[in-house]
Amino acid sequence: MFSLAYLAENLxxxxxxxxxxxVEASKALGLNTPFTLGLIVLPQAFKISIPSITCQFISLFQDTTLLVIVLFLELLGISRLIFTNSMFLRPYSEVYIFIGILYWVFYYLMSLGxxxxxxxxxxxxR
Incomplete structure (x- = not known):
């Protein structure tokens, strides 16, 4: 809900x-309000808002690690489950490196998109 409030301010x-x-130019061309909003204003506003919306989604994805506080499963929570398994005898750094790479891939894909x-x-x- 907190992130939705920020996201609602981006557009x-x-x-x-x-x-x-x-808007004045579209009125001079004879466009009514729905066409002005749909064809002129909203596409430009969306284009301007893309970087802040992407930043907000990346921040929201990073904040999923806070869900461990309320005991939801997420990447770090899953790593703790792996550590409790008696068959896991490897160093903990491998799990954290894998999670870091996984986070990086998600962030990169979001920014690429x-x-x-x-x-x-x-x-x-140009």
């Missing part, structure tokens, strides 16, 4: 970044 921040002239989405929505021609 309004993007909406505030859209110049008023965009964000970059691809930004490239698809890029309207700046």
């Amino acid at each position: 309004p921040g993007g909406l505030q970044a859209i110049p008023r002239g965009q 964000s970059r691809k989405l930004e490239e698809q929505l890029n309207t700046n021609h």
Whole structure:
């Protein structure tokens, strides 16, 4: 719920970044309010908001380790279950390195997806 409150502020921040002239230009073209929002304002606001939304999702994924406090299973909680197994005689560092690599892969995939989405929505021609 806490992260949803932050996430709910990302798109309004993007909406505030859209110049008023965009709406005025769409009105001059004769577009009504739903078309103005759907075709002009929201795509630009979403494009502006992508980095902050991605950052929020990465932060939310990092915060899943806090779930151990309320006894939900997550990556570090699963590692503790592995350590309690009597058949596991390896050093603990292997498990933590594997979890670190797993977190890195998830973060990298999220940022890669964000970059691809930004490239698809890029309207700046070079």
